[in-house]
Amino acid sequence: MKQHFSFRKLAAVAFSLLFVFALSAKKPIKTLVVTGQNNHNWKVSHVVFKQLMENSGLFTVDLAVSPEKGQDMSGFVLDFSAYELVVLDYNGDAWPEETNRRFLAFVENGGGVVVYHAADNAFPDWKAYNEMIALGGWEGRNEKSGPYVYWQDGRLVKDSSPGHGGSHGRQHTYVLNGRDMNHPITKGLPAKWLHAKDELYDRMRGPGDITNLLYTAYSDKETGGSGREEPLLFTVHYGKGRIFHTMLGHAGETVTDSPAMQCTGFQVTFLRGAEWAATGKVKQKVPKDFPKEEGITYRKEYK
Numbered sequence: 001m002k003q004h005f006s007f008r009k010l011a012a013v014a015f016s017l018l019f020v021f022a023l024s025a026k027k028p029i030k031t032l033v034v035t036g037q038n039n040h041n042w043k044v045s046h047v048v049f050k051q052l053m054e055n056s057g058l059f060t061v062d063l064a065v066s067p068e069k070g071q072d073m074s075g076f077v078l079d080f081s082a083y084e085l086v087v088l089d090y091n092g093d094a095w096p097e098e099t100n101r102r103f104l105a106f107v108e109n110g111g112g113v114v115v116y117h118a119a120d121n122a123f124p125d126w127k128a129y130n131e132m133i134a135l136g137g138w139e140g141r142n143e144k145s146g147p148y149v150y151w152q153d154g155r156l157v158k159d160s161s162p163g164h165g166g167s168h169g170r171q172h173t174y175v176l177n178g179r180d181m182n183h184p185i186t187k188g189l190p191a192k193w194l195h196a197k198d199e200l201y202d203r204m205r206g207p208g209d210i211t212n213l214l215y216t217a218y219s220d221k222e223t224g225g226s227g228r229e230e231p232l233l234f235t236v237h238y239g240k241g242r243i244f245h246t247m248l249g250h251a252g253e254t255v256t257d258s259p260a261m262q263c264t265g266f267q268v269t270f271l272r273g274a275e276w277a278a279t280g281k282v283k284q285k286v287p288k289d290f291p292k293e294e295g296i297t298y299r300k301e302y303k
């Protein structure tokens, strides 16, 4: 009888342990990557994101691939409600009104968004979208889109002088300068790290209401830049939603020839920003191969 009792007790303990493990096992973050039109090589970038995010073990990725540019967009009605995170890899024709309305509701209700590279070129006339991205470029943006925003004398300044919004010099390697190393995305990362050859977006304009500026980089006139310290990675809060905006990561010719996306610094900040946008926290450890100021490091396999 005594033995029987102990066995039941043991089984009960084992069962509760299993239950605790089941609860603590991380459920992957359900992610939708929106792509299909871009002035960039979206056929490379969306494959990179699927591999990078799923190989991290933290995300599952579905793809929403739009019709080609100039085709009928009326059927591109997206359901964001099943997702915790939307990655925007889209710069093209307007979405149907219903998709805009649903996207806005998704963000207002607490959805996470990653704005990646040329996604901040999209939709220059959609007010709410421009508030979410804070800064955008090209597509006719000018002083009517909002001020230039850049780092000067230890703070972000808004400069309303007239002019075109969005440009970049020739691609080159450059150092990212940390501006808030206590944010969950940046905590534990180096305040300075060298990024692989990439575009450096400059003279971006928009409402400019950045919540946390994470990294800037100096856009040197010698490489065709603005001569300003440009905000490149930052967060925006919109409604209950969290947005992580990274201007880095110009896609290359192929998945295996995309140095800006193969840069460990790009990948790690992307994954940390994505986790934060979806959950408000970052549980990923800082990897040993994260670049420092002196040396670029690469993860050519996206894992």
Ligand code: ZN
Pocket (backbone or CB within 6 Å): 040, 117, 118, 199, 250, 251
């Ligand atoms: Zn680019």
